[in-house]
Amino acid sequence: MAALTSEAAVLSVTGLRKSYAGREVVAGVSFKLARGECYGLLGPNGAGKTTALRCCLGLTTPDAGDITLVGEPVPLRAREARMKVGVVPQFDNLDPDFTVAENLRVFGRYFGLVDAETRRRIPQLLDFAGLGGKEQARLQTLSGGMKRRLTLARALVNDPELLLLDEPTTGLDPQARHLIWERLKHLLQQGKTILLTTHFMDEAERLCHRLAILDEGRIVAQGAPRELIASQIEPQVVEVYGEDAPAWAASAAQSCAKRIEVSGETVFCYVDDGQVIPLLAQLANLPQLRTLHRPANLEDVFLKLTGRELRD
Amino acid sequence: MTKLPSRYALPSFSWRAIAVWRRNFLVWRKLAIPSVLGNLADPMIYLFGLGYGLGGLLPQVGGVSYIVFLASGTVCASTMNAASFEALYSAFSRMHVQKTWEAILNAPVALDDVLSGEWLWAASKATLSGLAILMVITALGFVASPLALWVLPVIFLTGLTFAALGLIVTALAPSYDFFMYYFTLLMTPMVLLSGVFFPVEQLPAAFQTVAAALPLAHSVRLVRPLLLGEVPADAILHLSVLLAIALAAYWTALILTRRRLLA
Numbered sequence: 001m002a003a004l005t006s007e008a009a010v011l012s013v014t015g016l017r018k019s020y021a022g023r024e025v026v027a028g029v030s031f032k033l034a035r036g037e038c039y040g041l042l043g044p045n046g047a048g049k050t051t052a053l054r055c056c057l058g059l060t061t062p063d064a065g066d067i068t069l070v071g072e073p074v075p076l077r078a079r080e081a082r083m084k085v086g087v088v089p090q091f092d093n094l095d096p097d098f099t100v101a102e103n104l105r106v107f108g109r110y111f112g113l114v115d116a117e118t119r120r121r122i123p124q125l126l127d128f129a130g131l132g133g134k135e136q137a138r139l140q141t142l143s144g145g146m147k148r149r150l151t152l153a154r155a156l157v158n159d160p161e162l163l164l165l166d167e168p169t170t171g172l173d174p175q176a177r178h179l180i181w182e183r184l185k186h187l188l189q190q191g192k193t194i195l196l197t198t199h200f201m202d203e204a205e206r207l208c209h210r211l212a213i214l215d216e217g218r219i220v221a222q223g224a225p226r227e228l229i230a231s232q233i234e235p236q237v238v239e240v241y242g243e244d245a246p247a248w249a250a251s252a253a254q255s256c257a258k259r260i261e262v263s264g265e266t267v268f269c270y271v272d273d274g275q276v277i278p279l280l281a282q283l284a285n286l287p288q289l290r291t292l293h294r295p296a297n298l299e300d301v302f303l304k305l306t307g308r309e310l311r312d
Numbered sequence: 313m314t315k316l317p318s319r320y321a322l323p324s325f326s327w328r329a330i331a332v333w334r335r336n337f338l339v340w341r342k343l344a345i346p347s348v349l350g351n352l353a354d355p356m357i358y359l360f361g362l363g364y365g366l367g368g369l370l371p372q373v374g375g376v377s378y379i380v381f382l383a384s385g386t387v388c389a390s391t392m393n394a395a396s397f398e399a400l401y402s403a404f405s406r407m408h409v410q411k412t413w414e415a416i417l418n419a420p421v422a423l424d425d426v427l428s429g430e431w432l433w434a435a436s437k438a439t440l441s442g443l444a445i446l447m448v449i450t451a452l453g454f455v456a457s458p459l460a461l462w463v464l465p466v467i468f469l470t471g472l473t474f475a476a477l478g479l480i481v482t483a484l485a486p487s488y489d490f491f492m493y494y495f496t497l498l499m500t501p502m503v504l505l506s507g508v509f510f511p512v513e514q515l516p517a518a519f520q521t522v523a524a525a526l527p528l529a530h531s532v533r534l535v536r537p538l539l540l541g542e543v544p545a546d547a548i549l550h551l552s553v554l555l556a557i558a559l560a561a562y563w564t565a566l567i568l569t570r571r572r573l574l575a
Contacts, residue, residue: 110419
């Protein structure tokens with residue numbers, strides 16, 4: 001990916017900085033998206049994900065940095081660039097006064113599409129979004145998941161090269177989330193490029209070819225999810241729960257884990273493959289502690305890099 | 313690094329504003345009949361209530377019966393109200409509550425296009441509102457001559473003026489409650505000082521000076537003679553004042569909206 005030039009990239013961001021009221025919300029962020037790739041921006045609340053997206057769309061002028069979006073310099077030619085981009089915002093902003101079909105038709109006009117053209121595309125867009133036959137449905141009759149899928153269909157009305165998705169599954173139930181993921185994978189197969197922000201690690205692990213973890217406006221790690229897990233963290237995790245767990249962590253556990261994190265009455269033991277069996281054997285003698293052994297995942301990486309304190 | 317145009321740049325206009333106008337028109341069309349009737353009911357109650365009730369006690373006002381005098385003021389005040397409501401409550405809903413503008417800005421439409429679309433729409437809706445009253449008072453025989461057709465461009469311009477002023481307030485508003493100040497502190501005094509209910513000449517001299525600066529007063533000075541079948545005196549002056557306020561207010565609203573949404 002190092003060979004990816006700014007010209008070949010669907011989106012190229014270099015040295016992006018943006019401050020609000022003296023606080024640097026985005027503090028020198030660089031990344032590039034190759035065609036057909038799904039790239040994730042992960043970070044706790046306030047990490048600068050949404051601000052970075054606003055800069056990419058040309059909705060605000062960065063303090064420093066260069067952005068090229070679908071071949072156009074941003075913000076100078078942001079409007080032209082947005083012709084070839086679809087956006088799914090964090091919060092639904094569908095038109096509540098319109099039917100499903102009207103939402104798509106009216107949105108198509110913002111791209112200069114004539115109604116006849118959008119009308120022809122509406123059935124396939126709705127089929128794609130699992131909303132086939134819902135053309136005349138009023139917006140109030142749609143569930144949260146259906147609204148999200150309609151927002152996705154709306155973002156595709158201009159047949160964009162690149163989709164920007166800001167926390168696309170926040171607030172959805174598991175069924176609705178899985179359906180969105182499945183649809184996004186389908187779009188990637190069609191050759192679309194996706195930039196996704198999320199704080200769901202399973203979402204990022206499933207969808208993203210590469211991702212960046214953002215914290216306080218900086219990229220603290222960047223790479224493929226598997227690579228990040230392999231390079232940033234021990235391969236195995238043993239979680240230990242119980243009233244006595246913190247005391248155990250402070251004494252006996254030290255010798256049998258590479259790294260220990262304590263959060264309330266839960267102890268996370270990060271261990272190498274060879275340490276798992278001795279650790280589990282020791283824990284077998286402590287029936288008051290419950291244990292769960294699992295492979296390390298992206299969430300472990302995320303928490304290691306961004307810490308466990310609340311960010312709100 | 314390239315920059316967005318300066319916050320203080322002159323307004324840019326493009327055909328893209330039409331897509332925004334059409335969005336609002338489609339919503340209005342769905343509710344057109346209740347909307348027109350609603351906009352008509354309030355001014356008609358005042359017109360008949362004051363026109364016949366109070367008018368019965370009065371001699372001629374400005375050379376005509378009080379209800380005829382009041383009819384032309386009502387056309388202007390209703391246009392002002394319709395434009396203000398649309399540019400305040402409705403535009404604020406679309407900007408802040410429904411985030412409709414945010415959705416539009418993700419498409420290849422600039423904020424200048426969104427705001428000019430909203431501006432033209434609010435003026436259009438105000439014109440429809442003024443037109444509805446014009447039709448009613450024509451049917452009642454309060455309109456003297458076809459010269460009254462010239463009222464249409466005047467009420468459109470009046471709509472543009474008050475829509476632009478409203479958009480300034482919307483750009484500054486933290487919530488709907490904020491609009492109450494605008495109505496009670498500016499709109500209501502304006503109606504009383506602008507010759508809607510009684511001739512401006514009834515006011516003490518100081519108030520007459522204030523009235524000379526109020527856009528509604530200029531609108532009334534144009535509409536009243538036109539409805540009475542006369543060519544307004546100083547028409548160019550009154551039109552120029554309305555146009556100047558409309559343009560200056562729109563530019564101000566645009567600067568404030570850019571500051572609010574493109575920071």
